[in-house]
Amino acid sequence: MRVVDRRDSLSVDIRDDGTVPVRIEGTAKSGSDSEDEVRICQTVIDRFNSEGGQWGNATDAKSIKGPRETGIDVIAKHLHDKNRRLNFQVTRIDPDPDQKLWNDLGKTGVAEKTYPSVDDVAEAIYKAIKKKLDKHEPQEDIVLVLNATQLPIGLPPVRDAFEQRYGAWLRQVKFEEVWIVEPFHDDPWTCRLSK
Numbered sequence: 001m002r003v004v005d006r007r008d009s010l011s012v013d014i015r016d017d018g019t020v021p022v023r024i025e026g027t028a029k030s031g032s033d034s035e036d037e038v039r040i041c042q043t044v045i046d047r048f049n050s051e052g053g054q055w056g057n058a059t060d061a062k063s064i065k066g067p068r069e070t071g072i073d074v075i076a077k078h079l080h081d082k083n084r085r086l087n088f089q090v091t092r093i094d095p096d097p098d099q100k101l102w103n104d105l106g107k108t109g110v111a112e113k114t115y116p117s118v119d120d121v122a123e124a125i126y127k128a129i130k131k132k133l134d135k136h137e138p139q140e141d142i143v144l145v146l147n148a149t150q151l152p153i154g155l156p157p158v159r160d161a162f163e164q165r166y167g168a169w170l171r172q173v174k175f176e177e178v179w180i181v182e183p184f185h186d187d188p189w190t191c192r193l194s195k
């Protein structure tokens with residue numbers, strides 16, 4: 001899979017030997033974290049609405065007056081029922097805890113990483129979810145959105161490997177739903193991991 005937008009090129013593939021090379025060219029950054037979170041959640045809202053939902057636009061939870069609920073980054077209000085809203089928590093899938101990938105990208109505009117297998121990519125997804133669970137923040141009535149805009153992992157074999165290795169575990173967490181989102185301008189990709 002290769003995705004190109006106005007500034008960035010991101011590619012991922014599964015080689016015959018099972019390895020998963022990832023290559024990023026450009027900045028892989030489209031705006032502030034808050035802007036990215038709102039944009040990514042809007043992609044999920046658009047998906048909900050395409051399936052019959054009636055939700056308004058994504059709004060940065062920090063911009064809402066009054067007390068802020070812990071663990072909520074973005075909200076969307078129902079278009080016809082003011083008492084209903086979607087609560088989103090956004091986190092990144094970190095492909096490189098030691099930061100070499102991001103340092104290379106910042107210095108040269110090109111970064112590469114090769115995962116040994118699709119199971120290792122699935123483990124990166126698992127770690128991103130587990131990191132949120134380890135914070136002991138609320139989960140109920142919250143949609144967890146995994147921001148994969150800087151790591152193009154939207155391959156069916158990755159989703160299948162995740163389901164096989166971690167699906168039963170994921171169904172026990174209390175998040176309303178868990179999504180992976182890879183939006184690139186007019187080409188958003190979403191993947192529901194749970195429910």
